[in-house]
Amino acid sequence: MKRLFLVIFFFIAVSCWAQQTPYELSNKRETTTYAEAIKFYEGLAKNHPKQAKLFTYGSTDFGKPLHLVVLSKNGVFDPSLIKKADRRILLINNGIHPGEPEGIDASMMFARDLLKANQLPDNVVICIIPVYNIDGSHDRTGTSRANQNGPIAYGFRGNSKNYDLNRDFIKTDSKNSEAFQQIFNTWQPEIFVDTHTSNGADYQYTMTLIPTQKDKLNPILANYLTKTMVPDLYSQMKAKGFELIPYVNSIGETPETGITGFIEYPRYSTGYSALHNTIGFMPETHMLKSFDKRVESTYKLLFAYKDIVVRDAKIIGENKRKADEYTAKQNEFALDWKLNRNVYDSIEFKGYTAKYKPSEISGIDRLYYDRNEPFTKTIKYWNNFEPSLKVNKPVAYVIPKAWDKVIALLKLNNVKMQQLASDIKLDLDTYYIGDMKTSTRAYEGHYQHSAVNVNTVKQNIQFYEGDYVVYVNQFSNRYIVETLEPQAIDSFFNWNFFDSILGQKEGYSGYAFEDTAADLLKKNPSLKAKLDAEKLKNPEFAKSARMQLDFVYKNSDYFEKTTMRYPIGRLMQNTKLNLK
Structure with a gap:
């Protein structure tokens, strides 16, 4: 009998040990590697086959597919059936910057504990990308983030092509981005969370939060975000022992001067999600807090997201439906934004006193924060953004089939497209590129354009069978307009997709x-x-x-009309077309 008891105890102990994450097994000092994370989730899926499934999508620049863990209480893993059943989808992305790894470890414990306690919700399906930047996660050191307090070793910000993947959601230079967009547009989450670690000033908070910028989010979603979801996240996290504060984006050298909201352009993950009427969050733990506290705060925040989405599943779904319908009918679109510095809120901020002392390096006074002098002050928070540029949509954009990368990305983002069944000349508006600025140094592999001015000219243009027509009457309108209008801050034009039109091909003696x-x-x-x-x-x-x-x-017919002419036409009249 004693032997039987020891055998049972041994297997229970092994089982419990096997469920521990590498982070927990390291006494909370190490973060999980990519291989360990996938092995862990494979074990969860094997042990809970009716509620957990591990999918793979596409590839990454590292040659590995992108994994997606799906937790579904009723065992339905088909996203179309999940939508039909009116269940919400919460998507959590980890390791976009592998040197900021808290979400990797917190999500593993989050998934395990939900399954172990049989606490998966009936009305919400939880999707987790274990490690997005697989490439960078293999480039492990303990030094690349010079200011960060642990873990012992972690990955590198750039991927194997040295791209910052949190700048790649529009240009999609990486295979990682393409695979992510497959996941995002297949599962179509209502709520998206992308886990990060901050840089910058020192203060008392372990966790800061960047929600989708309210003024550039659809008004229906922004109202719920600002009046319900964000206040409830703050309340829940305070009760859990981790007060939240907006991301500390100081206007001066220290936070007491005031902080501003963050305008996440579509190149960023939450800016990209906003194009699809998905509410996004970028939680940023504080780099100087201990690694175990950063993981713990992320773990508790994930439960807060889950609880709120479960509670508000009906209203979140209804808001998304209304926002999509609104977007399909929307006529005017903002293409760029500016901060209104005349309007601000006053918020409570818990910081540390900023002081100066001679630098041991230069002898010149340097900034430091005295943790022996904490304070609570009221500071200014500027978080009102206004459109600085707007455009009215056309009836449709007409895209020559030669621009295959543009067409592929539109298709990847669920944009409905049709092809011309025969050659045709169309009367439409064309843009000629006027003044613009081009960066003199490469940014994420591109010499970006900005401050683009266009001249609109009505022309009769020849198009051909197989060219694409994109009607601007669909849920994807924001993605369509903000990528195809060259003046937009993150347009395909500004990311150099069309630079060949900027060169004249013929001349004269x-x-x-x-x-x-x-x-x-x-x-x-x-x-x-x-x-x-x-x-x-x-x-x-x-x-x-x-x-x-x-x-x-x-000014003669000898000069080629295509020089500086943007190749995508704007069809302004609802012309009857012969379409395939």
Whole structure:
């Protein structure tokens, strides 16, 4: 009998030990590796086959597929059936920056504890990406985040192509981004959480929070976010021992000067999710707090998200439906934003006194925070953003089939597209790129454009069988407009997708074109008048034979009309088209 008891005890002990995460087994000093995380979730799925399933999607630049853990109480793992059953989907993304690994470890314990206690909700399906930046997670050191307090070793911010994946959600240079978008647009979450660790000032809080910027979120969703979800997260986390504060984005050297909200452009994960009317959150634990407290706060925050989504599942689903319907009918879209510095809130902030002392390196005064002098102060919080640029949508965009990467990304994002069944000339609005700025240093592999001005010209353009028509009457309207309008901050144009249009392909020999130009002026009095007017207006032009000859050339049929012309047309009338 004693032997039987010992055998039973041994197997129970082994079972309990096997359920521990590497983080727990290390006495909360180490973060889980990619291989350990996948092995752990494979074990969960094996032990709970009716409620947990591990999927793989696409590939990453590291050559591994992207994994997705799905926790579903009733054993339904088909996203279309889950939607039909009116169940919500909460998607949690971890390790986009593997040096910020708290979410990796917290999610493993979160999933295990829900399954172990048989506490999966009836009305919410929980999806977890164990490690998004698989590439960077393999590049482990304990030094790449110089200011961070643990763990012992962790991954690197850049992926194997040295991309910051939290800048890649529009341009999609990485296979990681493509695989993520497969997951996102297959499962279509109502709530999205992307776990991070902060940099910056020192203060008393372990966890800061960036919700989707309220002013750029659909108003229906923003109302629920600001009046219900965020206040409830703050309340729950305070009761759990981890008070929240907005992400500490100081306007001056220290937080007492005030902080501003964060405007997450579509290149960022939560900016991307907002294009799809998904409420997003970027929790940022404080780098200087101990690793175990950072993991614990993330773990408790995940439960807070789960509890709120379970409680408000009906209203969250209804809000998403209304927001999608609103977006499909929406006419005017914001393309860029600016902070209103005239409007601010006053919030309580718990910090540490900022002081200065001579640097041991330079001898010049340096900043430090004195943890022996904590304080609670009221500070200013600027978090009101206004559109700085708007555009009215066309009836449809017409996209030549040659621009295959654009077409592939639109399809990946569930944009409904149709193809022309025959060649046709269409009267539509075209953009000519005017003034713009181009960065002189590469940013995430691109020399980005910005401050783009366009000139709209009505033209009759030839399109061909197989070219694409995208009607702007669908749930994906924000993604469509904010990627296809070249003036938008994260448009495909600004990410250099169309740089080939910026170069002129043909030219002329001056001595040969002189006679042609003279003949053009004789036959075209309006062109002659236009040339004379430019001479009167511009003394430098009047003295330059080369500039005048070039003027005639560029105002003639000899000059190619495609130079600087954005290739995607804006169909402004509901023209009947022969579509496949």
